[in-house]
Amino acid sequence: MTNEAHGGAIPFHRASLGEEEIRAAGEVIRSGWLTMGPQTARFEHEFSEYVGARHAVAVCSGTAALHLALVAAGVRAGDEVIVPTNTFTATAEAVGTIGARPVLADIDPVTMNLDPPDFARRITSKTRAVIPVHLGGLPCDMDAIRAIALRDNLHVIEDAAHALPSTYKSRRIGAVSEFTCFSFYATKTLATGEGGMITTREGIAAERMRVMRLHGIGRDAWRRQQTGESADYDVKEAGFKYNFTDLQAAIGIVQLAKSDAMNDARRKIAERYSRAFESDAALEIPVEPPDSTSSWHLYILRLRLDHLASHRSHFMAQLREKGIGCSMHFKPLHLHSYYQRQYGYRPGDFPRAENEYHRCISLPIYPDLAHEQVERVISAVLETTNECRRARAKSAHASA
Secondary structure, X not given: OOOHHHOOOEOOOOXXXXXXXXXXXXXXXXXXXXXXXXXXXXXXXXXXXXXXXXXXXXXXXXXXXXXXXXXXXXXXXXXXXXXXXXXXXXXXXXXXXXXXXXXXXXXXXXXXXXXXXHHHHOOOOOEEEEOOEOHXXXXXXXXXXXXXXXXXXXXXXXXXXXXXXXXXXXXXXXXXXXXXXXXXXXXXXXXOEOOEEEEEOOHHHHHHXXXXXXXXXXXXXXXXXXXXXXXXOOEOOOOOEOEOXXXXXXXXXXXXXXXXXXXXXXXXXXHHHHHHHOOOXXXXXXXXXXXXXXXXXXEEEEEOHHXXXXXXXXXXXXXXXXXXXXXXXXXXXXXOHHHHHHHOOOOOOOHHHHHHHOOEEEEOOOOOOOHHHHHHHHHXXXXXXXXXXXHHHHHHHHHO
């Protein structure tokens, strides 16, 4: 048992890595081939099989995955791509890297995901794609989004950085749309430190992304060595340095084999949180639509601030004083100075996203979170809620 389980501070996140990952990485080091090679190819194959996709292309980050998917979709400078404002900056950053404009849209206040009607009304003659983001691992309303995209001939590129192994209508995220982009950053449900993956049903697009991820070279060094080809090579396009490595792939293969078990552990924690919080009128628990399952990358609890004499920041500070790590996801993009300066967005442009942002808290949820730690998180949240409720009552009494 760790010291944390006996009463020390509980971190917001800790990657679930162990001896199996250490052994796998060690075997790659002993092999002498560290960069993209046989383990990367194996990881791509096993990942595509796991999510039910035809093709999987491993890259150095989730941001690189989004960028390559946009390139493969033919998005160019001057085009527009619709993105929910409630996401991490990488989603829109990848659009801007191409020279296209990220057009922000508001969210559904229940799921906190992209709102299909708001997406639809922001389409113009310049719109080429939409990037729905599965916040916290909860799938978007993909049927509605894809129907709108089909009507207007738009590419759908899912940002699934949080969504392994989420499902939508009995299909794993990664097998639903033309392109799906995953992240393997240290905090994600499958962690290789850094890394990402693009899944697609399009063979031509997959091959182009494989070329583009390594400087636009037709065949990488491992392929040339395996086939006994000449050391000569051809640069087909102006590509990028986005390749994955076998060190990362070895860790990823082990993590993928654990994916279902880790998801079960997160789900059980989420269920315990929800049972503890659902009867408190000051707290709003996350819900899964009946046709979807979440990866539970995040457990986003929302405060009903009219029941509490507290702002979200004060509530979080109180939790941290009690030794509970917590975070918030996400500050809407239109509230950041860069998006205001570069694209002219202003506070108030997306009221639903702003409202939910100001009352949401992400609690610790990871497979290695011990039973005692979960109980401590629950106790701290309920204790803080009651403290804020009493403060509100006292204030109301004093002003009466």
